[in-house]
Amino acid sequence: MKLKSTIIAMAATSFLNAQNVMTPEKLWTLNKFSVAAIAPDQSSIIYQSGTVDLKTEKTKKKNFLLRVSDNTNTAIDFGKKSIIQWDKNGIYAVEDGKIFLSKDLGKTWSEFYPIGEVDNITIAPDGKKIAFSKAVLVENILGKDKYKDLPKTTAQIYTDLNNRHWDTWNTGEYNHVFVVNTSEEIAKAIDILEGQPFDCPQKPHGGQEDFIWSPDSSQLLYVTKKKSGADYAQSTNTDIFSYNLKTKNTENISDGMMGYDVNPKFSPDGKTLLWQSMARDWYEADKNDIIIMDWVSKSKKNITKNWDDSVSGETFWSNDSKEIFFNAAYRGTVQLFSANVKNNVVKQITNGQFDVTGITMQNKNKLFVSRTDINHSADLFSVDTKNGDMLQVTEINKENYQKITPGKSELKMVKTTDGKEMGVWFHYPPNFDPNKKYPTLLYCQGGPQSALSQFFSVRWNFALMAANDYIVVAPNRRGMPGWGTAWNEAISKDWGGQPIKDYLAAADYAKSLPFVDAERMAAVGASYGGYSVFMLAGVHNNRFKTFIAHDGLFDMKSWYGTTEEIWFANWDLGGNYWQNPQPKAYTEFNPSNFVAKWNKPIMIIQGGIDFRVPYEQGQEAFQAAKLRGLKSKFLYFPNENHWVLHPQNGLVWQKEFFDWLKETL
Secondary structure, three states: OHHHHHHHHHHHHHHHHHHOOOOHHHHHOOOEEEEEEEOOOOOEEEEEEEEEEOOOOEEEEEEEEEEOOOOEEEEEOOOOOEEEEEEOOEEEEEEOOEEEEEOOOOOOOEEEEEOOOOEEEEEOOOOOEEEEEEEEEOOOOEHHHHOOOOOOOOOEOOOOOOOEEOOEEOOOEEEEEEEEEOOOOOOOOEEOOOOOOOOOOOOOOOOHHHEEEOOOOOEEEEEEOOOOHHHHHOOOOOEEEEEEOOOOOEEEOOOOOOOOEEEEEEOOOOOEEEEEEOOOOOOOOOOOEEEEEEOOOOOEEEOOOOOOOOOOOOEEEOOOOOEEEEEEEEOOEEEEEEEEOOOOOEEEOOOOOOEEEEEEEEEOOEEEEEEEEOOEEEEEEEEEOOOOOEEEOOOOOHHHHOOOOOOOEEEEEEEOOOOOEEEEEEEOOOOOOOOOOEEEEEEEOOOOOOOOOOOOOOOOOHHHHHHOOOEEEEEOOOOOOOOOHHHHHOOOOOOOOHHHHHHHHHHHHHHOOOOEEEEEEEEEEEOHHHHHHHHHHHHOOOOOOEEEEEOOOOOHHHHHOOOOOHHHHHHHHOOOOOOOOOOHHHOOOOHHHHHHHOOOOEEEEEEOOOOOOOHHHHHHHHHHHHHOOOOEEEEEEOOOOOOOOOHHHHHHHHHHHHHHHHHHO
């Protein structure tokens, strides 16, 4: 009887442990952290916690005020108002097309300006001018715009490229920036790109960061690519322009700098402008450097030129204007760094098994940043800029995490086929037992030059994969930032070469470990990761038992003819398919050329409005697999682009993902 009770108790414990792990529903309903506004004296932060309602797919947001002095978090209700900014004049917010101003933290509001239905509002430092963006019809591309007597026609008429981008067809409308002076008796908004077929904010992902005010409110700086049609589709050359409100003149501040020039920010003392810059046109994953420019003399300096890595995207001026903080991929993580404006010395501030995902503000010697790891979505942390010590400030998912048993991660160094050392993440299931053999997933990262780090995603979520009792092997193969610029650049024009060998080396190493079931390994991935899955399916020599590819590139010739950002294809593949000789991308690095060797089950996932990797790529691969007689499945989302953004689609994605693995692995 006692033995029976013990067995029942053990079974109950096992059942409870199985319940206390990450699930798709728990993942999608975790609270999401975001910063709404920063106090001008850097003493307080207004942040938001957003929760997705799985039935309505809408996000409900709550505002909180964090006071740095005593580290108190207080709920604060702004009603239906959306915060714009917080400066010396007060808190600005918008509701029903009107801008309101509060000088008492939202207790009372006064109407500031009736702005209408616009986007990305920013108020000038002098409080007298407003900049905003909205879509403007510049070209008559739709048949109903060209032929006013035919309002029901659905025709779209194109004479050049850039006819579609990311997930949207060009309808002749462009994002333009407007400026209005509220102190004028009859205020009139000025379109600073009037009549021009250029976008600011940049499509598809640009926002308010694409235009800023000069410290004296006399100029508006904005980012755009002044190219159209085929020229636009074949170039990454964005520039930073300055529009003088008094003279109406525009100056190209980054003239002659041929790659991406983005994210301008003025120093607190107003004397220096920084922005992020890539040197080469076409190359969207080039080394990302920080350029600073003296605002009076216009002299420029690259302060990260001699640093052998790439800025990830966040930059932040120190309060004394002497340092620039930034985050960057580093050895399978994303860490916080600083660059000294005077001597160009770059220093690493933080170190640990996490990603620093955003930089919010500085209060004395403490910097406030958002941070993730594979088991935790973003929260706010303070960082001591002198020694890198971190302290968690918000815990927006504390109760949720108490119900989830996390797994552990380990970065192992694995020898590649050409004798290099490659960092490979091993993510283990909760309650991992080293004496047990686990089915294993080789995760293939997209990009192909995006960091494989401690990121937290609601789609490719390592914690969720591990919670389903899989070991996840995630190699930092050739092309990954954070391991030096040479390693990062090595993938260009070699997609199916050494990077695929890196994956096979990681798989072989994993199979040698006692807790990996060598007979039950799958290869999974999206975008370039999906391409990798298609390539591995033809060259794996029975290393894998099943495959899952999401939005993968299957046939490089047809992909080149249907993708929209031609600069990417030209740089990474080495050019077009009618060149003589043809680049290897269309011959020995083309997955469709290896279909005859496909011999294992494969699941293919595709978004219907993915113009980066159009849906025909998934359809071609599925059709080839079925005609080869292989067990296969095609999961198609008509309303998704290169990602899965709708929560219920995300749940279906994860259910089908794990169902397929259960069936075939």
